[in-house]
Amino acid sequence: MLENKVLLSGIILILATALTLSPLPTLTILIGVLVLALFYYFPLSGLITAILSTVLGEFGRVSISGISLLPLDLIAPAVLGVWLVRKLIRKEKITLDKVGGALIAFWAVALLSLLLNSSELTSIEIKTATLHLVRFVAISGFFFVARDLIKQQAKILGVLLLTGVILAGSGFYLLTILPDFAEAGLTEAGWDPHIGRLTSTWLDPNFIAGGFAFLLSLAGSWYLKIQKWQPRLMLSIIAAVLLVALLATLSRSGLLALAVAGLVLGLIRSRILLISLIVVALIGVGVSDRLQSRLDELMVSATSLVSGTSQTVLDPTAQLRVDSWREALRIWGKNPIFGTGYGTYAAYQTFSDEESHAATGSDSSLLNIGATTGVVGLGVFLLFLINLAHVAWSTRRDIVSLGLLTGGSGFLIHAVFVNSLFFPPLLLYLMIVSGLVKNTGKT
16 A cells, blocks of 8 residues: 555656646646547547547648648547557457458558559658558558447447538538638648538538538438437438538539439338439539539530540549549559559659649549559459448448448449548548448347
């Protein structure tokens, strides 16, 4: 007892001295230790913290030692690291099935691709690519974190939908005070003008639209699996908010993702829901002249691509996407087998200015994977998706499985036109839901 009191007194004396001599660093370290302890003893808190951090978006970005980081870039490695330490201390097994094994195999291929190309990169380029890889591993690692939290499935889904509502509300507010990024000087920082389009705190209408489409799929799947009117009413309100926000983005890729998700959900579960979505979509398009114009441009661009006259008929946005795809194919051609190295896209692209946010990846996630990790990396990643889809299909009567099948279908379509798979918040949502699906039926 006396030894414990002496130890406690010593710790208090050391903390008091440190706080007196260096208050800010000491307080920062102390808070960090307390947060890590919280993540250790209450794993759900770490996952929820990561989800809610996506609400901050670009407004939470900070610069540490000259490196620009999102809050999620700091939270994700901490949560995954604490989860791994917890597993080791408690001597708990980390089960590797076909899905988890394929994900880890992709991590290995991504690292190998970077090592094989390191001699052609500068030290700064290697450092940047390594940070990109660490970010991807940390965020996609939430697949394993979520698998341990299957009993908290409803809470996690609720937090995801709440996050979507907050993002929608933030988007409507920003749209009123920041309707034109050019006037606000954001174009000088590498952002597109996005005139009159809802972007929320992510400052990108296409990414946020993809997020809304994915969350709408979860809400729709949940709605179909419950019978009580109170939660159904709440889900209906949430879905309405997310749908209006998605329409306000004027994002064609987002609308296409929602259409595909709705089609899959309707075919698997409810023809009535499918008809309802079609009616709502027609009404939404009918009351918005600008949305009609965007869809007209989409149809013209699609027709011109099929007919081979894209150079003269494509609208400017669609033409940029096609040019981005061609650039990715050019980079892929440098090393078809293992690519140029994970996270090195910016070092090889000549499509965008270095300051532009489009410089870090292709407008197609799969082409981005192919360009940086080659045929081997793309094959392994597709194996991960195929195994995951098989598991979800086999348990499609479950809320999350149905949500992933529908939302994931729309997500993949969205990733053809936008680099969604490597956008941190969207990757986080996808991996958390995927982890919950993998555990379905095991507990």
